[in-house]
Amino acid sequence: MYAWLNTLPKAELHLHLEGSLEPELLFALAERNKVALPWPDVESLRKAYAFHNLQEFLDLYYRGADVLRTEQDFYDLTWAYLQKCKEQNVVHTEPFFDPQTHTDRGIPFETVLSGIGQALEDGRRQLGISSGLILSFLRHLSEEEAHKTLDQALPFRHAFIAVGLDSSEKGHPPRKFRQVFDRARAEGFATVAHAGEEGPPEYIWEALDLLKVKRIDHGVRAAEDPRLLERLIDEQIPLTVCPLSNVKLRVFKDMAEHNILRLLEMGVKVTVNSDDPAYFGGYVTENFAALQESLGMTCEQAERLAQNSLDARLV
Ligand SMILES: Nc1ncnc2[nH]cnc12
């Protein structure tokens, strides 16, 4: 089944480039850039990948991203991810990047975007993988800081297709970013947002009604609100679900409890994605395989999930 799932053509719509930084590359970049790390080796870093919630993961993820310094580093990161896409027949990808994670450390916006953008371009030409980059605002920071990030991004508007919202969800509702999302839409960008990962269904309503998103990232807590489910089904609003992530961050106790196939059978447009594959134990095929192993996903269900991902593309 793994080989069959691997060859199934699919799109990935929820992937943080910084979350695809494998420990081996992290150590190589630390050495290249003379960055001191708190872990003696790759093994001990991997041992630190045991999380009880989203925040514990984010603390490590931002720490890891500190090794990314030069345009070449961002190129290498993105290129390594695209090689995985090629291996797993991901024919289209819409990855996120978090510019504030880098600009707040003094890395110029242009350095980040140039490295990522060049790799995506090479991915199109050399690997035949189409893509559209999504600029994600960090929701634990202020809306004013998100406006500044949008200001920095506008001169490079052709390099990305949409804006998103990620980082610590609880206590940072979508309504906090209403105006900057209004501005991004007025500038012609599509919008997406993480909502209903750890946060309540109300955050999903806000993402839809206030941020006017085209997709909900995660969204699994929609299952708690029948009216919301009805809307997601009626309007066929895609959810970019990340099963291995949800178990690693304890949104679900184990994979056998995951609700993705129940949502699929209710008619919700769910898709399968890897979120932060270097930290959560697998890329998109491993996420599909986990659904087969723990939930008895059938080939027909896998085909529908893969088709949903192709249908839910923004570009
Ligand atoms: N799963 C996730 N939720 C929120 N922010 C993130 N940033 C990277 N991965 C994330």
Ligand SMILES: [Zn+2]
């Ligand atoms: Zn995410």
